[in-house]
Amino acid sequence: MTTFGARGYNKGPLTEIAEQVGMTHAGVLHHFGSKDQLLLEVLRYRDESDVKDLEGQHIPGGIELFRHLVRTALLNARRAGLVQAYVVLSAESVTEGHPARDWFVERYRTLRREVGEAFRAVCAERGIDEPATVDRAAASILAVMDGLQVQWLLDPEQVDLAESSAFAIEAIVAQVLDPREAL
Amino acid sequence: MTTFGARGYNKGPLTEIAEQVGMTHAGVLHHFGSKDQLLLEVLRYRDESDVKDLEGQHIPGGIELFRHLVRTALLNARRAGLVQAYVVLSAESVTEGHPARDWFVERYRTLRREVGEAFRAVCAERGIDEPATVDRAAASILAVMDGLQVQWLLDPEQVDLAESSAFAIEAIVAQVLDPREAL
DNA sequence: CACAACTTACTACTCTGTAAGTAACTTTGT
DNA sequence: ACAAAGTTACTTACAGAGTAGTAAGTTGTG
Structure with missing residues (x-):
């Protein structure tokens, strides 16, 4: 989210994202398969956490x-x-x-x-x-x-x-x- | 404007822009110096034409x-x-x-x-x-x-x-x- | 003859994705 | 209890494509 936000999806390189979690870009791809898929998972994850934040609250x-x-x-x-x-x-x-x-x-x-x-x-x-x-x-x-x-x-x-x-x-x-x- | 709009500045390659005006990308760079400069000139040009459109009209x-x-x-x-x-x-x-x-x-x-x-x-x-x-x-x-x-x-x-x-x-x-x- | 408007060719870089290898950890069979 | 086998989580190295910018050459034109 930080990298895609700061530089955009197209200009946000996987290497920078990987660095932020102490990994190589190949490590990130091992978990997410592709950059596209990573973006979708990031968005899905934010959805989920937003829902969790509102749970309990009406x-x-x-x-x-x-x-x-x-x-x-x-x-x-x-x-x-x-x-x-x-x-x-x-x-x-x-x-x-x-x-x-x-x-x-x-x-x-x-x-x-x-x-x-x-x-x-x-x-x-x-x-x-x-x-x-x-x-x-x-x-x-x-x-x-x-x-x-x-x-x-x-x-x-x-x-x-x-x-x-x-x-x-x-x-x-x-x-x-x-x-x-x-x- | 067409290419930058359809694909974004970062993902909009000079080759595509050049093709649209029947040129190579080096030809475009000959006129504008750099891709950054081209974008600024495109924006400046639109400003100018918008002003011209409104001229005469109050x-x-x-x-x-x-x-x-x-x-x-x-x-x-x-x-x-x-x-x-x-x-x-x-x-x-x-x-x-x-x-x-x-x-x-x-x-x-x-x-x-x-x-x-x-x-x-x-x-x-x-x-x-x-x-x-x-x-x-x-x-x-x-x-x-x-x-x-x-x-x-x-x-x-x-x-x-x-x-x-x-x-x-x-x-x-x-x-x-x-x-x-x-x- | 100078200059403008290109093209071709090339450099240097960035970036995604893949392949092969390694170390740790988990499961399974006995 | 424990070793063999498989699995997970990576790394390194590389392939391959795309891209901005540069340098040198070519053609036409005032």
């Missing part, structure tokens, strides 16, 4: 999910390395024949579904007819978090990741629950 | 800028190649020693300033005290546009770039002009 739904996303942004401001890995790999994954492409497609589908369901739960709770904007809003919330990460990594002094994320999430949630025309 | 400010951004998102949905180049290169630029890093830092600074000024103009026009949220909102608008592009490139059937961008921009503008607490 997985938040409804309005609590949005508060959880704001807290995640706050937390991410202290995890530049991890954030960079996701930023670099997700964008790289749209290139031709990238090994993580399917993984990111699936990831965004899952996340959009979860955020969409939170929106629907909140709407139901408040007796609001489910607006057509729910799906757009779900994609937008993920998008704004990702996009702010890029700007923050490039210019941490000028971009406040946590505050901007909180602001944008609030704006989007408000617009779903009670839409207004500004333009 | 550069929109105030509320018109936000409408212009929505139209740009609509236009971008028909320019996947160009969008992909920006998505890939901007994310790649956060990696160690990337030649386009400074260019993207500067680009986002400029764009945030322009969007921020549009917000201030609209606030002044409507007699609203300039809210503290203007800078966050400016970053958020650029962020949501970029982030939606990633999701759209990965899954064009599931993500409507134009509609989602329009929705999110409207949400953010509304929240600046007349903030509400949703969370």
Whole structure:
């Protein structure tokens, strides 16, 4: 994750990864078969540990999910390395024949579904007819978090990741629950 | 732009670029000196042509800028190649020693300033005290546009770039002009 | 005649993946 | 209890492909 984040998948050599765990690159290949496979295992492993972190804790739904996303942004401001890995790999994954492409497609589908369901739960709770904007809003919330990460990594002094994320999430949630025309 | 967009800067070989213009890779290096320099010239060239496109037309400010951004998102949905180049290169630029890093830092600074000024103009026009949220909102608008592009490139059937961008921009503008607490 | 726009040929490097070998550890048969 | 056999976790060495950049030569042009 460190090497792929710092240098990208394509420019992140196996030798550097191997060095970090005190091995030769052939040793890494012995365990993972290929570099592609290693990347997929790294992503799978992070998935698993994220799930484990949330075990025991109740997985938040409804309005609590949005508060959880704001807290995640706050937390991410202290995890530049991890954030960079996701930023670099997700964008790289749209290139031709990238090994993580399917993984990111699936990831965004899952996340959009979860955020969409939170929106629907909140709407139901408040007796609001489910607006057509729910799906757009779900994609937008993920998008704004990702996009702010890029700007923050490039210019941490000028971009406040946590505050901007909180602001944008609030704006989007408000617009779903009670839409207004500004333009 | 085509090669760097489709394969990334690191994995985009000079030979492929040269082939596209009917040359050998040494011919390209004759003109640009190095691959790094070529990338910078490509980015500089696009800047210049974008400026030329807008010449004659009035550069929109105030509320018109936000409408212009929505139209740009609509236009971008028909320019996947160009969008992909920006998505890939901007994310790649956060990696160690990337030649386009400074260019993207500067680009986002400029764009945030322009969007921020549009917000201030609209606030002044409507007699609203300039809210503290203007800078966050400016970053958020650029962020949501970029982030939606990633999701759209990965899954064009599931993500409507134009509609989602329009929705999110409207949400953010509304929240600046007349903030509400949703969370 | 000078110079610009190339090409060919080559160097030097990086990188993934493979093959063969080695040392330690585990299992199994008696 | 213990040795033979197999297995795991590597290393070293190498093959093979790809790639940026350079140097020297070629052709056309003002």
